[in-house]
Amino acid sequence: MKNIVVLVSGGGTNLQALINAEKSGIIKNGKITCVISSNPDAYALTRAKENNIDTAVIRRKDYEKFDDYDNALTELINSKNADLVVLAGFMTILGHKVISAYENKIINIHPALIPSFCGEGFYGLNVHKAALSKGVKLSGATVHFVNEECDGGPIIMQKAVEVKNGDTPESLQKRIMEQAEWKILPMAVSLFCQDKIKVKNNITIIED
Numbered sequence: 424m425k426n427i428v429v430l431v432s433g434g435g436t437n438l439q440a441l442i443n444a445e446k447s448g449i450i451k452n453g454k455i456t457c458v459i460s461s462n463p464d465a466y467a468l469t470r471a472k473e474n475n476i477d478t479a480v481i482r483r484k485d486y487e488k489f490d491d492y493d494n495a496l497t498e499l500i501n502s503k504n505a506d507l508v509v510l511a512g513f514m515t516i517l518g519h520k521v522i523s524a525y526e527n528k529i530i531n532i533h534p535a536l537i538p539s540f541c542g543e544g545f546y547g548l549n550v551h552k553a554a555l556s557k558g559v560k561l562s563g564a565t566v567h568f569v570n571e572e573c574d575g576g577p578i579i580m581q582k583a584v585e586v587k588n589g590d591t592p593e594s595l596q597k598r599i600m601e602q603a604e605w606k607i608l609p610m611a612v613s614l615f616c617q618d619k620i621k622v623k624n625n626i627t628i629i630e631d
């Protein structure tokens with residue numbers, strides 16, 4: 424059974440999807456053992472506590488130097504014996520130390536079809552504003568491993584979602600969460616926990 428540590432900053436609807444998936448058996452061979460938040464007021468922490476999941480808070484602003492923050496986050500994750508780290512709306516940039524310590528063991532969910540609308544500055548509603556400004560007819564979500572390039576790690580799973588006439592960034596965000604994010608994140612986590620994701624030359628191969 425793999426230990427899953429989920430990093431959050433906000434509402435935690437993706438965390439909730441993972442909790443639900445664990446309970447219903449969609450996540451095989453994995454258990455959410457800790458939720459770490461960058462924000463002490465994140466509602467995601469309440470969701471964790473309601474489900475008797477261990478929690479911790481680590482704030483970037485409590486460390487003067489980025490390297491010290493990077494070391495502290497790495498040690499915190501190490502102390503939780505994480506086999507998999509899931510970024511579920513975690514708003515703080517990860518450093519070299521934690522990324523290299525958990526190579527191909529950190530998964531992120533991005534609310535667009537990478538390589539569209541990703542990279543620096545593409546977070547939250549900005550992503551959906553950019554998609555609507557371009558006039559794309561399909562957007563969606565991508566689950567990928569995290570490497571040192573922002574949103575540039577190996578892609579694990581993607582799901583397309585239709586853009587509709589009259590969509591606002593908010594309505595598109597909601598549809599992408601409901602139809603894509605909350606589905607593919609638990610699926611990817613389950614595949615990881617069953618050792619079904621292989622990475623070769625920055626490309627993943629998913630075993631049946």
Ligand code: GRF
Binds near residue numbers: 432437511534547
């Ligand atoms: C999601 O849209 C996710 O794709 C992005 O941050 C948002 C987090 O939402 N990385 P929530 O906290 O899971 O509700």
